[in-house]
Amino acid sequence: MKSLITTLGALFLAAPTLAEERTYIIDPGHTHIVFEVERFGYAATVGVFPDSSGEIVLDMDHPENSRVTASVNTPTVWTGLASRDQAVNGPGFLNTAQHPEIRFTSTAIELIDEDSARVTGDFTLLGVTQPVTFEVDLNRIGPDPSMGGREGAGFSMRASLNRSDFGNTTAAALIGDTVTIRIETLGHLTE
Template sequence: MATTKWSIDPTHSEIGFKVKHMMFTNVSGKFGTYDATITTEGDDFENAAIEFSGDIASIDTANADRDNHLKSGDFFDAENHPKLTFKASSFKKINDEKYEITGDLNIRGVAKTVTFPVEFSGILTDPWGNTKVGLSIEGKINRKDWGLNWNSALETGGVLVGEEVKLNIELQFAKQA
């Protein structure tokens, strides 16, 4: 069976995250520049090869000062580590709509194996004749596992920035000829 390559459609995808601020509200952000590819056997996504990279410089939380702090050595250290990457080691089918993805997430030069549930929305043809597939990924990571340790204690107790990062990723891929 021939291999099929799928490229990300960035106009219909979003790499989002949320982190608690002052222990009680969420601050949302996203990466504006990223790339991802999937390689499958035909149109079968079981055991697909999936790779992703995101440009740290493109981080956007709707606040320039916060974005610059996230790019600094206190967090992502964009100067020395300009990209975060993910390479799947497994893409396992649970049922027609659910998969599980496992792979190495590399942030700030630290690679850790993570597993996330994936909602597979199926394969369809758009109005312009392009074959598309949609994936939704939600998960959680602890930012300290990758050396993103900066924080500030609050006078009232607790910390300024939560350790848990919630991921909300919507991906649309186009089948390549």
């Protein structure tokens, strides 16, 4: 990240009208949120949330002051089996009728190296908010050819959480407590 920041910093010196913060709107068509949880000890069940939104604000001079807000439309969950999707949406798991959204708002960023950071924030699931830390890799900042050259920023993120921390203990003896999350996301610079 530092090398990218240095390059972008040079651009700022050449074009002083640019702001030090850049806001990227998360592109739901190029964002994949995948979760995994152990089921009955045989194999993990994998699911996808295809509908998300949010923004990533990068502070080019002080990346530790960057921030992210994001939300997921939980009723769109897909696990590859309609009956399982119905169960996951039901009151025993995501209870999407009562809680149609998962939210994340960053509260702290710890830089690891030039292209990675730990991003901690308030994660709200089932109406309960707990701190969750994502390991984040900055993949690339640059013109996106699929968007006519509009600047994009791509990230890979990983985290794990215990569903019991959010009040969900349904079938605790059969279904794992740990949920792993992987996110691949692309944001585009606001115009």
